Amino acid sequence: MIPRGRGRCRGRGRGNSSYRGRGRNFTYQIGNSWLIAENIANIASSSGNIPQDQNNSSYEEIPDLTKQKKRKNNNIPPSYDDEDSYNEEQITSNEVILVIENCDLEWKEYPWTIMSRYLDRASYATGSSTSRSYYLNILNSTETAQIQYSYGNIRTNTRIIDSSKIIIKKIMSVQEWGISPLKVKEFVHPKLRTQVKCNYWDYIQAFEKALLHENEKREHYWLIEICGEVYKHPIPNWFLKWWNFHGPSGNIIPEPFKGLYTEWVKLSPKLKEIENKNKEKWIEDIAPMNFFMEFSIPWIWKWSPRFGYTEKNIPCIYRNYHIQFWNKLLEIYPNTNRLLYGQEIVDSIKEVNNNSQVNLDTSYLNLDTSMALPCIQFD
Known part of the structure; x- marks a missing residue:
């Protein structure tokens, strides 16, 4: 379970979109199942694959968590631009x-x-x-x-x-x-x-x-x-x-x-x-x-x-x-x-x-x- 925000609960759902939660602590619905985004990132970083639902309009945000997880596992510093980082x-x-x-x-x-x-x-x-x-x-x-x-x-x-x-x-x-x-x-x-x-x-x-x-x-x-x-x-x-x-x-x-x-x-x-x-x-x-x-x-x-x-x-x-x-x-x-x-x-x-x-x-x-x-x- 992803930790909830402290104080007042202020969910930031978008109408009928298929994700819910606070800030970046959210879950995704793929088919009839709800998955925690961080878990999806963990699975992707180890297997290289993500279960995808092409009809899910909010799914495009999941690769960012995947990239963040891969950087953490490989000790890769953040990218500053679209070019290869050096110096x-x-x-x-x-x-x-x-x-x-x-x-x-x-x-x-x-x-x-x-x-x-x-x-x-x-x-x-x-x-x-x-x-x-x-x-x-x-x-x-x-x-x-x-x-x-x-x-x-x-x-x-x-x-x-x-x-x-x-x-x-x-x-x-x-x-x-x-x-x-x-x-x-x-x-x-x-x-x-x-x-x-x-x-x-x-x-x-x-x-x-x-x-x-x-x-x-x-x-x-x-x-x-x-x-x-x-x-x-x-x-x-x-x-x-x-x-x-x-x-x-x-x-x-x-x-x-x-x-x-x-x-x-x-x-x-x-x-x-x-x-x-x-x-x-x-x-x-x-x-x-x-x-x-x-x-x-x-x-x-x-x-x-x-x-x-x-x-x-x-x-x-x-x-x-x-x-x-x-x-x-x-x-x-x-x-x-x-x-x-x-x-x-x-x-x-x-x-x-x-x-x-x-x-x-x-x-x-x-x-x-x-x-x-x-x-x-x-x-």
Whole structure:
């Protein structure tokens, strides 16, 4: 038996359709029998076959559970797009989404199912007045980021957001905020023309919680880019923490970018300046962070839940992060050696490296960020 939702029962049946239940915890009618969807997925993953009823209009949702089960059994990370995934990494974090009860241990192999019992369709526990839309409005109202959504590519369901794009245009420091980070400021949403009130700590949280969206298919991902303009200004230390879970490391950078990145690390005036001033505080992730920021290189990011225990052995659901290099930057024009989308970035890195090599002895004294690329304009 699949666990029922807690609190008020709110079944989400669709009129006379042949499935019933709450959220993703539903059963299907095939012929005269009712089958639990998770059991169907288990059968399919072991045998490769699913009993089908061609007249069942709701049956099209069962393969998603099958795919989820197969990924779990084969330890396959989620797919971010329609292409083969490569140059990707998984970050196992200690961020607890929620602490669960012992009665949920039976379903520890299905963290999405457990989450739906406690959070419905939300991605984290939140107060009644601080939903994810609140944090999205903060990023928009402070003109910190530009956010776009893509609908309907998952089985042509136009109601589902299958991917989102965020272009970070600035990162406000606590000095810019004013006298106190606790001071509440009012901003006007550029499109809704409504006022948004927040303090600096709300602003910081917006960078994390605004990204915690997931669709019904559990296949949503973000395309993230930081404008080169941001690279011209000091980066707050709290953003380094954000980067640890949302930004790429140097390990996922493929050729031809990898060789250029290795050369850039040796020559970058800004890295030399940081290293000279902070020898005892050098942070390994600063190099890839500066690289992706200076040249406005986009990357793919998504999250997923996993079951685990706290240090005190309390069962809980943790959050994992998955990061992938944007494959489109590697596409090549037919019959040429030039990149379709990434050639401008490659040329810019080469020019910066050449200039840094020429001025190697003095470049760290006069930081020049004029070569930072503008934002890529997505179609």
